[in-house]
Amino acid sequence: MTLAWAVIGTVLGILNLLWSIWTWRGSGSRIQVSTSLRVFPGLTRNQMLISLGQTRLPPGQAKAAQQLTQFHAQTSIPEDLSFPASAGLIAALPPEVVMVVAAITNVGRLPVTIQRCQWRTSQPDQLIEVPNMPPGASFPHRLGENDQCISVISLATIMDVLDAPWRDKNIIARDAWPQVEVANRRKPVRGNRLEVPKRSEPLGQPAPPAG
Numbered sequence: 001m002t003l004a005w006a007v008i009g010t011v012l013g014i015l016n017l018l019w020s021i022w023t024w025r026g027s028g029s030r031i032q033v034s035t036s037l038r039v040f041p042g043l044t045r046n047q048m049l050i051s052l053g054q055t056r057l058p059p060g061q062a063k064a065a066q067q068l069t070q071f072h073a074q075t076s077i078p079e080d081l082s083f084p085a086s087a088g089l090i091a092a093l094p095p096e097v098v099m100v101v102a103a104i105t106n107v108g109r110l111p112v113t114i115q116r117c118q119w120r121t122s123q124p125d126q127l128i129e130v131p132n133m134p135p136g137a138s139f140p141h142r143l144g145e146n147d148q149c150i151s152v153i154s155l156a157t158i159m160d161v162l163d164a165p166w167r168d169k170n171i172i173a174r175d176a177w178p179q180v181e182v183a184n185r186r187k188p189v190r191g192n193r194l195e196v197p198k199r200s201e202p203l204g205q206p207a208p209p210a211g
Contacts, residue, residue: 030108031143033180033191037085037155038101039093042077043135080135080150095156095199101136102151102178102191106143113183114141117151119158121196122173126161128153140183151178158196174198 085098100119106112116139119128130153132138137149158176161167178191 030106031112031114031180031182031185031189032105032107033178033189034103034105035176035178035191035194036101036103037090037194038082038099039085039089039097040079040082040099040135042081043079045077082135090155090197095159096154098155099152100155100158100176100194102180103148104143104151104180105148106145109145111142111144114139114143114149115181115183116140118179118181118188119153120177120179121158121161122171122175123162123167124171127179128157128161130154130157151180155196159199162196163198 082099082101085093090098102117104114104117114137116129116131117136120126121128133152133154135150136152139151141149143149162174162176174196175193176196177193179188180191181188
């Protein structure tokens, strides 16, 4: 009887070990992607200052522009600092400064390489890619356990695609979502959909997650 219990205990121990190894490996490279609209004040400010410096102005305005640039150079705002863009803020800002952000997180236990991030819209056969747009990551990008990176595209770029003259006007939906290619996966990982407003309309609520 003692031998039988010993054998059963050994078998159960082996099964438990195999199950632990299986679940550990199964969580090796799991990627989650969430989509949001955000504003990056530091990035926007720096882009505006660069544009101002490259613009030829009359002497009086050029001196004022130089003083403005020098004043702002005394304060530093990290380009990756951001906050959510509300509907009212999006309605007030040009869409060029509002970013559609894909937050890519490795929720598994093994490192994984993100090959690229592309964007799809409700228009069929529309695939958009703006590689390495700041403040997003440069791809390919390696993510360790619990690491996260972002990929960004301007809201204006998505709007231009949805409002293009050659679009399918029978499709009423105006959605966009990220599609992330992972090195060890055959199919890309999709993020949740966001409703994209027209340039003259405020932003609605996010659409349900993609199936």
